[in-house]
Amino acid sequence: MRKRVWKTLAIAICISIILSFLPYSEKTRPGLPRLHAESAKGSRSESRPAVPETYRDQVVVLVYHNVDPEVPTPESISPRMFEDHIEMFRDRGYHVISMAQFLHFLQGGPVPDKALLLTFDDGYEGVYRYAYPILRRHHLPATVFIVARWAGRKHGWFQYMSVEELRDMQRSGLIEIGSHSYDGHRTILGKNGTTPALVAPGAHEAEADYEKRVLDDFVKSRKFFQSELHVDNGIFCEPFGASSPTMIQLGKKAGYRYFFTGGGGSVTRQTPPEAIPRIDAGNRNMNPKWLNKWILQQVRPASTHGRPGQDGKTGEGAVPEYSG
Ligand SMILES: [Zn+2]
Numbered sequence: 001m002r003k004r005v006w007k008t009l010a011i012a013i014c015i016s017i018i019l020s021f022l023p024y025s026e027k028t029r030p031g032l033p034r035l036h037a038e039s040a041k042g043s044r045s046e047s048r049p050a051v052p053e054t055y056r057d058q059v060v061v062l063v064y065h066n067v068d069p070e071v072p073t074p075e076s077i078s079p080r081m082f083e084d085h086i087e088m089f090r091d092r093g094y095h096v097i098s099m100a101q102f103l104h105f106l107q108g109g110p111v112p113d114k115a116l117l118l119t120f121d122d123g124y125e126g127v128y129r130y131a132y133p134i135l136r137r138h139h140l141p142a143t144v145f146i147v148a149r150w151a152g153r154k155h156g157w158f159q160y161m162s163v164e165e166l167r168d169m170q171r172s173g174l175i176e177i178g179s180h181s182y183d184g185h186r187t188i189l190g191k192n193g194t195t196p197a198l199v200a201p202g203a204h205e206a207e208a209d210y211e212k213r214v215l216d217d218f219v220k221s222r223k224f225f226q227s228e229l230h231v232d233n234g235i236f237c238e239p240f241g242a243s244s245p246t247m248i249q250l251g252k253k254a255g256y257r258y259f260f261t262g263g264g265g266s267v268t269r270q271t272p273p274e275a276i277p278r279i280d281a282g283n284r285n286m287n288p289k290w291l292n293k294w295i296l297q298q299v300r301p302a303s304t305h306g307r308p309g310q311d312g313k314t315g316e317g318a319v320p321e322y323s324g
Contacts, residue, residue: 051293051296051297051299052296052299053296054093054113054114055113055114055266055296055299056111056113056114057111057268057269058111058115058266058267058268058299058300059097059102059105059111059115059116059117059266059267060115060116060117060266060267060279060295060298060299061102061116061117061119061260061267061276061277061278061279062116062117062118062119062278062279062280062281062282062295063119063120063121063262063278063279063280063281063282064077064082064118064119064120064121064127064131064281064282065077065120065121065122065124065282066122066124066126066127066158066282067079067082067120067124067126067127067130067131067282068124068126068129068130069130071126071157071158072284073284074283074284075282075283075284076124076126076282076284077282077283077284077286078284079130079131079134081284081286081287081288082130082131082134083134084287084288085281085286085288085291086134086135086138086140087288088288088289088291088292089116090138092114092292093113093114094114094115094116094295095112095113095114095115095116096115096116096117096118096140096141096142097111097112097115097116097117097141098141098174098176099117099141099143099176099178099233099235100176102117102267103233103235103258105267105269106258106267106269106271106273108269116295117143117267118135118140118141118142118143119142119143119144119145119237119260119278120142120143120144120145121145121180121237122145122146122147122150122160122180122185123144123145123146123147123150123151123160123161123166123180124158124159124160124161125158125159125160125161125165127144127161128161128165128166128168128169132169132172132175135174135175136172136174139174140174141174141175141176142174142175142176143175143176143177143178143235144161144166144169144175144176144177144178145177145178145179145180145237145260146160146161146166146177146178146179146180146225147160147180147181147182147183147184147185147239148179148181148182148183148220148221148224148225149182149183150185151163151166151228152164163228163229166229167229170229170231176231176233176235177225177229177231178225178231178233178235178236178237178260179221179222179225179235179236179237179256180236180237180239181198181217181218181221181236181239182217182218182220182221182224183217183220184196184197184198184214184217184221184239185197185239185240186239187240188202189202189203190202190203191203196239196240196242197239198214198217198238198239198242198243198247199242199243199244199247200244210246211246211250214246214247214250215250215253215254218236218250218251218253218254218255218256219254222254222255222256232255234255234256234257234258235256235257235258235260236251236256236258236259236260237259237260238259238260238261238262241261241262241263241278242261243259243261243274243275248274257273258273258276259273259274259275259276260276260278261275261276261277261278262277262278262279262280263277263278264277264278264279264298265277265279265298265300266298266299266300268300279294279295279298281294281295
């Protein structure tokens with residue numbers, strides 16, 4: 001009798017050990033109610049167009065922020081989860097392209113099927129320590145968008161990559177660096193409440209002073225990247241994913257040509273360079289299965305390429321608004 005009890009116990013322990021090792025296993029990942037809810041919701045809406053398994057002549061641009069095993073913020077993903085994303089891209093036949101390939105595509109060039117562009121916003125130190133080694137191991141290109149004034153500094157809770165670390169990544173030939181403003185990644189009190197600093201004048205700021213302030217920021221950031229990193233690639237990522245026609249006009253005056261924003265949807269050769277959409281991939285609960293679904297929901301039917309207004313927001317209404 002006692003022998004049987006011990007045997008049953010041993011078997012139970014073995015099973016639970018095996019279960020704990022299952023990758024992507026929904027039992028081991030936090031924050032899954034959403035995924036389950038999604039698939040449950042999915043089955044309810046048979047009328048929704050089927051999500052394609054592949055796509056061509058378009059690129060889905062992904063946004064990550066921080067990659068760090070310790071930092072528990074919603075925009076910080078663990079190195080393990082990030083590597084799971086990378087493995088999913090490989091297993092599902094995605095092609096991660098470089099910024100150079102992407103810009104060539106916008107000018108009419110070719111692009112592989114299921115093309116993805118990886119971008120990292122803000123310049124968190126964790127990207128250099130944890131994401132970069134994984135990208136190197138898989139020989140994958142990516143772009144980091146840096147707030148020039150934060151480089152090498154601690155800002156709030158976070159340490160940001162130094163110029164030396166950025167140069168080190170440049171030397172790999174895999175990492176492109178772009179501007180996320182000089183010192184425009186903050187909010188101010190505007191005429192209608194809080195506003196991203198580059199988007200509109202302050203409550204008591206004259207339009208001319210606002211325009212001078214924003215042009216200065218664009219010019220200073222371009223000079224920083226030219227002098228410190230020998231970069232002059234014309235790409236700019238909008239702080240908070242926010243912009244205004246005046247801001248874009250001033251950015252162009254300073255020499256920027258491509259403006260990355262948020263808002264969801266895929267990029268085609270007809271996408272205006274002033275508003276290049278991206279989707280958030282760096283939420284700490286974004287498991288690979290959900291990310292794959294999320295990417296494919298951005299895909300536009302080929303027939304809509306080039307038609308304004310067809311913004312490709314075919315997602316489940318849950319285009320997460322990322323904050324920065
Ligand atoms: Zn940002």
